[in-house]
Amino acid sequence: MRIMLACCAGMSTSLVVSKMIEAAKAQGKDDYKIWAVDQTEIQPQLGEFDVLLLGPQVRHIQRKVRKIVGDDFPMDIIESVAYGTCNGAAVLKQAENLLGVK
Amino acid sequence: MDESKYQVAFDLILKAGNAKSSSMMAIDLAKEFDFENAKKNLEEAENEMREAHAIQIGMIQQEAQGNPVELNIILVHAQDHMTMAIMAKEIAEQFVDLYETIQELKNK
Numbered sequence: 001m002r003i004m005l006a007c008c009a010g011m012s013t014s015l016v017v018s019k020m021i022e023a024a025k026a027q028g029k030d031d032y033k034i035w036a037v038d039q040t041e042i043q044p045q046l047g048e049f050d051v052l053l054l055g056p057q058v059r060h061i062q063r064k065v066r067k068i069v070g071d072d073f074p075m076d077i078i079e080s081v082a083y084g085t086c087n088g089a090a091v092l093k094q095a096e097n098l099l100g101v102k
Numbered sequence: 103m104d105e106s107k108y109q110v111a112f113d114l115i116l117k118a119g120n121a122k123s124s125s126m127m128a129i130d131l132a133k134e135f136d137f138e139n140a141k142k143n144l145e146e147a148e149n150e151m152r153e154a155h156a157i158q159i160g161m162i163q164q165e166a167q168g169n170p171v172e173l174n175i176i177l178v179h180a181q182d183h184m185t186m187a188i189m190a191k192e193i194a195e196q197f198v199d200l201y202e203t204i205q206e207l208k209n210k
Contacts, residue, residue, distance in 0.1 A: 008119075008182075008183065008186075009179065009182075011175070011176065011179045012111075012112065012115050012176060012179065012180075015108060015112075015176065055115075055119065056116060056119060056120065056123075057115055057116060057118070057119020057120065057122065057123065057183060058119065058123065059119075059120075059123045060122070060123040060124075060126035060127050060130075063130075080116060083112070083116065084112050084113060084116045085109075085112070086108060086109075086112060
């Protein structure tokens with residue numbers, strides 16, 4: 001599974017990513033690819049990711065991003081509490097739920 | 103990774119980011135002449151900014167008491183968000199006013 005996170009500069013989500021990778025490894029999901037980018041990288045990397053999560057601090061770009069990725073693409077805003085506490089396992093779960101992965 | 107040292111930065115990014123998002127949504131709504139909801143979003147931005155400022159004041163007071171928060175790049179980035187949020191809110195207020203004027207002129 002390829003999970004891409006986007007926010008402003010991809011900086012804070014990079015920390016979330018490192019926690020998500022930790023959580024994925026702990027669950028034996030070594031084949032997961034998880035990374036963070038700046039919001040302007042969404043269009044150029046289209047096709048490279050299976051699910052897209054936006055940092056809650058950029059929720060205002062959701063409409064714009066929806067147009068880029070298409071109506072049915074699995075995309076969501078990272079749940080605020082999980083983001084604020086840098087809870088990698090919770091954000092990983094959110095990504096898996098979007099793709100219907102158990 | 104010791105996430106506790108990033109906690110205050112994450113809180114700040116969240117509050118400032120929410121404020122900026124609300125401000126930007128206020129402009130989008132005003133563009134559609136939906137001033138009621140635009141102003142609701144400006145109010146939300148105001149509330150989120152108040153909480154962001156409280157976090158900042160907390161850090162300043164901590165430093166004044168000789169117990170400064172540890173400086174790291176995420177905290178610097180959090181301050182970026184704070185600046186962006188302040189600017190976004192001030193500009194959003196102007197935009198909402200402008201769109202109201204545009205609507206009045208259109209209706210003349």
